[in-house]
Amino acid sequence: MTAAQTINGALRKLPIWPIYLIGALPPVWYFYLGLTGGLGVEPIKEFEHRLGILGLQMLIAVLAVTPLRNLTKVSLIRFRRAMGLLTFYYIAAHLAVWLFLDVQIAAQIWADIVKRPYITIGMVGFVLMIPLAITSNNLSVRKLGARWRKLHKLVYPIALLGAVHFVMLRKGWQIEPLLYLAGIALLLALRLPILRRVGWPMRPARQG
Amino acid sequence: MRFKTKLTWADVTPEAAYLNRRQIMTGAAGLALGSIAGPAFAAPELGEPNSFEDITSYNNYYEFGTGKEDPARYAGKLTTDPWAVQIDGLVERPGNYDLADVLKGMDIEERIYRLRCVEAWSMVIPWNGFELRALLEKVGVQPSAKYVAFETVARREEMPGLYSPVLDWPYVEGLRLDEAMHPLTLIATGLYGRELPNQNGAPLRLVVPWKYGFKSIKSIVRITLTDKEPPTSWNKANAREYGFYSNVNPEVDHPRWSQATERVIGGGLFSAKQPTEMFNGYGDEVAALYAGMDLKKNY
Numbered sequence: 001m002t003a004a005q006t007i008n009g010a011l012r013k014l015p016i017w018p019i020y021l022i023g024a025l026p027p028v029w030y031f032y033l034g035l036t037g038g039l040g041v042e043p044i045k046e047f048e049h050r051l052g053i054l055g056l057q058m059l060i061a062v063l064a065v066t067p068l069r070n071l072t073k074v075s076l077i078r079f080r081r082a083m084g085l086l087t088f089y090y091i092a093a094h095l096a097v098w099l100f101l102d103v104q105i106a107a108q109i110w111a112d113i114v115k116r117p118y119i120t121i122g123m124v125g126f127v128l129m130i131p132l133a134i135t136s137n138n139l140s141v142r143k144l145g146a147r148w149r150k151l152h153k154l155v156y157p158i159a160l161l162g163a164v165h166f167v168m169l170r171k172g173w174q175i176e177p178l179l180y181l182a183g184i185a186l187l188l189a190l191r192l193p194i195l196r197r198v199g200w201p202m203r204p205a206r207q208g
Numbered sequence: 209m210r211f212k213t214k215l216t217w218a219d220v221t222p223e224a225a226y227l228n229r230r231q232i233m234t235g236a237a238g239l240a241l242g243s244i245a246g247p248a249f250a251a252p253e254l255g256e257p258n259s260f261e262d263i264t265s266y267n268n269y270y271e272f273g274t275g276k277e278d279p280a281r282y283a284g285k286l287t288t289d290p291w292a293v294q295i296d297g298l299v300e301r302p303g304n305y306d307l308a309d310v311l312k313g314m315d316i317e318e319r320i321y322r323l324r325c326v327e328a329w330s331m332v333i334p335w336n337g338f339e340l341r342a343l344l345e346k347v348g349v350q351p352s353a354k355y356v357a358f359e360t361v362a363r364r365e366e367m368p369g370l371y372s373p374v375l376d377w378p379y380v381e382g383l384r385l386d387e388a389m390h391p392l393t394l395i396a397t398g399l400y401g402r403e404l405p406n407q408n409g410a411p412l413r414l415v416v417p418w419k420y421g422f423k424s425i426k427s428i429v430r431i432t433l434t435d436k437e438p439p440t441s442w443n444k445a446n447a448r449e450y451g452f453y454s455n456v457n458p459e460v461d462h463p464r465w466s467q468a469t470e471r472v473i474g475g476g477l478f479s480a481k482q483p484t485e486m487f488n489g490y491g492d493e494v495a496a497l498y499a500g501m502d503l504k505k506n507y
Contacts, residue, residue, distance in 0.1 A: 034477040040277060041262045042329065043477045104481055108466055116464050169464070171327075172374040172445050174274050 004073035011075070016082055023086040026054055027093045048097040055090035056166060056180055058083055059159050063187040070190075070201045081136050084155070088133040091162075095126055118168035125161035128154050156191075159184045252489025254322050255472070258331040260400050262474045267407045268325065269426055270374055271360065271367040278369065279407035285366045286427070288411045297357070297432035300348025307411055311397070313346070314338035318401070319394055319415075324456045324488045326420035326442075330470045335415055336398035341389045349385070349433055356388040357381075357438035358414060359430035375441050381425035382438035382452065383416065384497075392417055392493055395428075418490040420454045451507040455498070456488035460507045 001009075030050050034043035039050075062083045069075045103109050112119045132152055134140070141148050163181040170177055189195075196202045269279035291307040316336055324330045344356070362378035364370045370377050387393065394415040397404055404410040409426025416423050422442050432438070442450035449463050458468045469481040487494050498506075 031477075039477075041259075041266045042276070042471070042473050044471070044479070047477065101477060105469070108468070112466065115461075118464060170274070171442075172274075174374055175372060176274075 002073070007074050011078065016079060019079055019082040020086070023058075023082065024089070027051060027090065044097070044101045048094060048102055051090050051094035051097060052166065055087050055094055056162050056184075058087040058090060059155075059162060060180070060183055060187065062087060062155065063159055063184065067187060067190040070203065085133060085136055088129050091126055091129060118165050121161050121168065122165035125158050125165060128158050128161070132158075156188055159188070252322065252485060254320060254332045254489075256332065257320060257334050258472075258474050260402075263331060263333055263399060264405045264407055266331075266473060268327075268421065269369075269407055269409070270372075271362065271369045271377070271379065272407070273369045274372070274374060282368055283406035286361070286363070286406045286410070287366060288406060288427070291411050291429075293412065293428060294430040295347050295432075296430070297434050298350040298353035299344075299433050300350060302347070305347075310343065310412065311338075314342055316397060321392075321394075321415060321417040322488055323415075323417065323421050323424070324470060324484065326422055326450070326454070326462060326467075328462075328465055328467060328470050328484075329473055330484075330488075331473045334400055335394060335396040336401060336404075337394045337396035337415065339391055340393045340395050340414065341391065343395060343431075344388060344433075352435050353433040354385050354435050355433070355438055356383050356385060357430075357432040357434055358383075358425045358428050359432075360425055361427045361429045375445055379425060379441045380438065381414070381423055381440050383423075384437075385433075386497055387416065387494075390494060390497065392490060418455055418487040418494045420456060422450070423454050453498075453503075453506050455494075455503065455507075456484060457486060457503055457507065458484040459486075460504055 030039065030047050033039045034047045037043075039046040062080060065076045065080050065083075069077065099109060103112060113123050114120070132154055135144065135148060135151060144151065160181075163177070163184045166177040167173075167181055190200070265280045266276045267279040268276070269283065272279040272282040289307070293305050293307070293310055294303075295305055296302040315338055317338065318334060318336055320332060320334045322330050322332050340356075358381045360379035361367075362370055383393070394417075396409070396413050396415045397411065399405075399408060404413065406427075409424075409428075412428045413426040414424045414428065423440075437452060440450075440452055442454075443452055456467075461467050467484055470484045471479060471481050485491070
């Protein structure tokens, strides 16, 4: 038995619910920190930014599942739905903090969404996530069939929108958001069919 | 004209309360209030000054990193003694002035100003310092001078942020001469009666309360009088977003966010925003400087 098979065998025995449970905690923890001074003297922005970064990190983990399997044969695919739903949860919390704690003023919220490109981009990314979250259940997978796979390819533009949103909101060209953008671009590039021709390990193209 | 009121930060916050609120206040405070000449000026309704902790733990000083907490973490390495300021250009007595020579004869006052950051937050800060005008008069401004250019220290071995090309280092800023000579324009040497912490721009930093915070250049090593508008760092980085004047103006939005409101730091997780005032509330004093100018164009 190869190492990958051993690891996959062990992973198969793990339950999935602890991922939801543990994954649900960070926003609650940040909220507690925000209430008790643990997020510094401006806790609103800090709370908002931590949630956004957490969402991007989970999204990167989601995108890494397939290249990881192609490269090492280790498969985390059983956990990917949980990871995707946690991404949605973090970004929804990020949006809620922006709406209710940060901007607060209804008229300004709409003005910002329409007038500020980085907010427009972030908002589009969030809206695109909604159908993915809604169809993250076995019934939808069965009912939609091949269309489900197509629909869930939306995660690629969503990831790019998220990273671009991050790059644009900082003053000047800063290293940290550019690293996130580069990481996401790399994970997407690893899916380009052209790589198969140069011998990159990839599953055969699926029918339908 | 001379701005004086009897109000000092000690009137706004009883010393005991202020000490109590900040556990980080350590022994060597030396609240040498007795040695600070004259009471302070406070124009707009400012509310209670921010705590020493607020003012010294939430800073934009990109030479130490782009995170708000980076300056407090890394600025301790900056050597501020010895310190000299090169004063040159269109001045009568140019030279490399030692800090002691700069401070000689300066009337160190207390000034409670609101600092409005271009990022739509603000703090109320009890500065100690002297009017820039007094220093410019000391070195003698030639009649042909129209602008004042400033430069921040740039030492890679002491300032880790300089390795990151976020801005074109060293940081430079500038004022029109009449702005520089305005009695509100301060060179800060301290806050809360204490020596200026490094993360706030020790040992000498500009404070121009009616302009966005990035105009108030920190840790000044050079002051040059010129007859041309000097380049300024954020304007060089993104001219569409940051103009030379950068007066606080709720009607001219930053391209990426509204400037109509601001969050006062220190209000916690549920703090409300407050409306931003034209010229940050100092319009009575400074609006005349811009009479006839289109402030939407000259942002």
